[in-house]
Amino acid sequence: MTNTDAHDPQRTTGGDDHRPARRVVVIGGSLAGLLAAQALAGHAGTVTVVERDRYPDGPGHRSGVPQDRHTHVLLESGQQAMETLLPGILDEMREHGARRVGTPGDICQWQNGRWFRRTPATTHFLSASRGLTDWVVRRRVLAGSRIETVQGAEVTGLVGDARRVRGVRLRERGAAAGRQEERVLEADLVVDASGRSSRAPAWLAAIGAEAPHEERLETGLAYSTRFYRAAAGVADGAALGVYIVPNPDQPLGGLLLPLEDDRWIVTLSGLRGSEPPTDEAGFLDFTARLPHPLLHDWLRKAEPVSAAHGFRGTANVRRRYDRPGRRPAGFLATGEALCAFNPIYGQGMSVAALSAVALQDALADPRRTPTTHRVQQALSAAARQAWDISAGADKNMPGATGNVLRPRAVDRPADWYMKRLQERACGNPEVGAVFRDVLSLIAPASALFAPAVARAVLFGPEPEAPVEPPLQQETPAA
Ligand SMILES: Cc1cc2nc3c(=O)[nH]c(=O)nc-3n(C[C@H](O)[C@H](O)[C@H](O)COP(=O)(O)OP(=O)(O)OC[C@H]3O[C@@H](n4cnc5c(N)ncnc54)[C@H](O)[C@@H]3O)c2cc1C
The missing domain is CATH 3.30.70.2450 (Alpha-Beta Plaits)
Structure with missing residues (x-):
């Protein structure tokens, strides 16, 4: 479990650092929090998820997740990661009506003035209401006896100092809140999964630690x-x-x-x-x-x-907890509290699941002590490709603002290449397949530069693509 060791660059304390965490508190019980709790359950004594809402009984709307009224697709990488954490979960979602949609075969997709050819699908995403996805995941995660919830309670700060976090302060929400005292929930490890409006940077500053640098890119x-x-x-x-x-x-x-x-x-x-x-x-x-x-x-x-x-409020925001700084042992950030994306790319839930798998792997790695710093690095790495896609595309959008807009020398040729690649993705099924794999986070960005793709992008003509929406799927070549 997360601790510090003599080689931890963030090591600032001694004492009980080498012992596995007995008590873990996860702040926020949405997808990132619940999946992180699932990953942690096998490595800790107790895992307590503190959620400011009370969960609905079924797949209903929740005020703490206002985005649940909007389209939420689960990419192929997210499906694989969820299945790793909760075997059988995809079948469960489909039994409750989630639809498996293949691209490009099942979709009429317009991009850059053309329609994609509807050749047989090479990737699939799951389409379900966000309420359904949350409910199916929540039921599975909370069915285990090692994860408990404190619902209707809001975390208001951290307990500890710049060297080590020792718990959280929380306050009940609702009618009786005025009479309610703040109380402390002690923990060896605190995981912030409170979403894009996380207040952890301020909470860290309040205990004398360093808030992370925040990168921001917004298209409005x-x-x-x-x-x-x-x-x-x-x-x-x-x-x-x-x-x-x-x-x-x-x-x-x-x-x-x-x-x-x-x-x-x-x-x-x-x-x-x-x-x-x-x-x-x-x-x-x-x-x-x-x-x-x-x-x-x-x-x-x-x-x-x-x-x-x-x-509204769809900015890309990345908090650089992975960078060196005076930050305490026993504190991690995941999900949108760590890295939030422009939702148009449909990545956040998948990254939450990929991050939980990364957390599980980092804790189970027999070769390396899972120090706070190392585990945080693994969580940040799990979000990197999605960030590069989202922030990379958004910086070219008209009116984009933020502190990561400064063009780098490599951006011009990379933008030129990506433009040509996208022009070919609609009409060239092979280029389209690689493009989708990268966007679905199942292939690394380097796949876009594989020899066959690079040949088509650099030397191939722009293939014909439908100018009117293809209302029928193309039949597979014999
Ligand atoms: C409009 C929109 C559309 C989107 N579409 C997609 C999509 O198509 N595909 C996709 O994969 N992703 C999509 N996303 C992203 C997705 O919603 C998130 O990535 C996903 O919800 C995981 O986020 P999270 O668990 O980190 O945070 P959230 O889902 O925001 O949850 C944070 C949780 O923390 C709780 N909380 C907050 N503060 C406290 C506190 N102090 N104490 C206790 N509890 C607290 C909240 O009540 C909430 O339950 C979309 C996002 C938006 C905004």
Whole structure:
């Protein structure tokens, strides 16, 4: 379990550092917190998840996860990681109605002025409401006897000093909160999984430690999402989804996907100044401004089954806990508390799962003492590729702001290469497959530069791609 040793660059304390943690507290019981708890359960005496909400009984909305009203796809890497942590979880999700959607075969996807050819799928993502995903995961994780929850309680600070964290302070929420004293929950290890608005940097400063440097890149992207039932016959149509991918020249996005219970979810996106509306007429009108009327036509015939909800606050934020600093032993950050992404790339849940696997692996590694610093490095590494994709693409978006915008010498040729690659991904199934594998976080970014891909990108002509949405899948070549 996480401790410090003589070689730990963060080692600032002695005493009980070599003993495994007996008590772990995880701050935040959303996906990153629950999956981290699952990874920790085999390595600690008790794991307590402190969650400020009270969990709903079923797959309902939760105010602590306001983004749960919006599209949440689980990438292939996230599926694999969840299955590693909770064997059988994917079957469970599908039994409850989660849909397996193949790309490019099942989707009409517009990108850079072209439609992707609908050749047979090479990767699949899971499409389910966020409430369903959370509920299935939560039931499985909390079924074990080693993980307990304190619900309806908010962590308000850390206990300890710059050398070692020894627990958290928490306060009950709700009607009686005014009369409630703060209490302390002692722990040998505290894991911050409280999401993108984590207050851990301030809590660390309050105990005399150093807050992490924060990298930030923001496009002002806003979402508006509404649930629907498809018009009769449409649900049986040839495509399982429509995706209009925004880019620097065309910053409006639209996504239609099937969900459990015969529902469909439509998420619209726009950058600062062209945020999608949440009123009935405005929502529909926005789809008429997309580069093709496919989604607009679908919506006009469909039956809305919810109001539209908006979401802002989608900046990429990376807290550099991996960098040296005066930081205490016994404190880790994971999930969006560590690294939050522009949601348009659909990565956060997958990174939460990949991070939990990285945590499990780091704790089980017989060759190295899992010091705080080493385990934090592993968690930060698990988020790196997703960050490079998200921040890398967003820096070219109009009006992007932040402290990681400074162009580097390598950016120009890399941007040129990526533009050519994307132009070829729609019409060249091999290039498209590698592109999707990298975006799904199942292949490293270096796969984009493999000889066959590089040849097609550097020397190949831009292949033909449909100019109208391909309403039927292509049949596989014999
Ligand atoms: C609009 C939108 C769309 C998204 N779409 C996708 C997608 O398609 N695919 C995907 O993989 N990801 C997506 N994401 C990202 C995804 O929602 C997160 O990555 C995922 O929820 C994991 O985050 P988390 O567990 O770190 O934090 P969160 O889910 O934000 O949860 C933080 C938890 O901590 C609790 N908490 C906070 N402070 C305290 C405190 N002081 N004390 C106790 N509890 C506390 C909260 O109540 C909450 O339960 C999207 C995000 C947004 C905003």
